[in-house]
Amino acid sequence: MSYSKEYIKNLELWSVEYIDECCSHKKEQLSNKGEIALVMDRHIPTIDYFLRIWIPIIRKEKAIVPSTWYEWLNGEDKLKSETIKKIDELFKALASDIVANEGKGIFYAKNRLGMHDRQQVETRTVDKFDFE
Numbered sequence: 001m002s003y004s005k006e007y008i009k010n011l012e013l014w015s016v017e018y019i020d021e022c023c024s025h026k027k028e029q030l031s032n033k034g035e036i037a038l039v040m041d042r043h044i045p046t047i048d049y050f051l052r053i054w055i056p057i058i059r060k061e062k063a064i065v066p067s068t069w070y071e072w073l074n075g076e077d078k079l080k081s082e083t084i085k086k087i088d089e090l091f092k093a094l095a096s097d098i099v100a101n102e103g104k105g106i107f108y109a110k111n112r113l114g115m116h117d118r119q120q121v122e123t124r125t126v127d128k129f130d131f132e
Contacts, residue, residue: 015087018054042098045091
């Protein structure tokens with residue numbers, strides 16, 4: 001399936017719209033008074049949702065299968081490759097901020113952002129004294 005240069009350029013604009021939706025998402029939460037209130041609940045942006053659901057269903061545009069996305073990422077077409085890299089960096093930046101500031105998405109952080117738990121191990125060498 002062929003995609004026009006205009007479509008490729010629009011991907012970055014659409015990604016910003018998608019990020020805006022992720023940032024402005026709210027959920028209903030029961031307050032201490034027993035009332036339902038809308039509270040901020042940012043969503044971690046994902047490439048799979050963006051490609052398979054957001055573009056074709058929300059934007060009503062031609063979808064991209066993830067394999068095409070990754071071919072473009074590593075391909076020789078500069079427009080496609082640079083566009084995909086910019087979008088990926090935007091998604092990762094928001095995801096990192098959500099993980100860091102809201103404690104959500106720990107598995108996403110480990111699997112997609114390359115973050116991991118670190119254990120600090122301390123070793124000490126003790127000299128043996130001879131008490132004869």
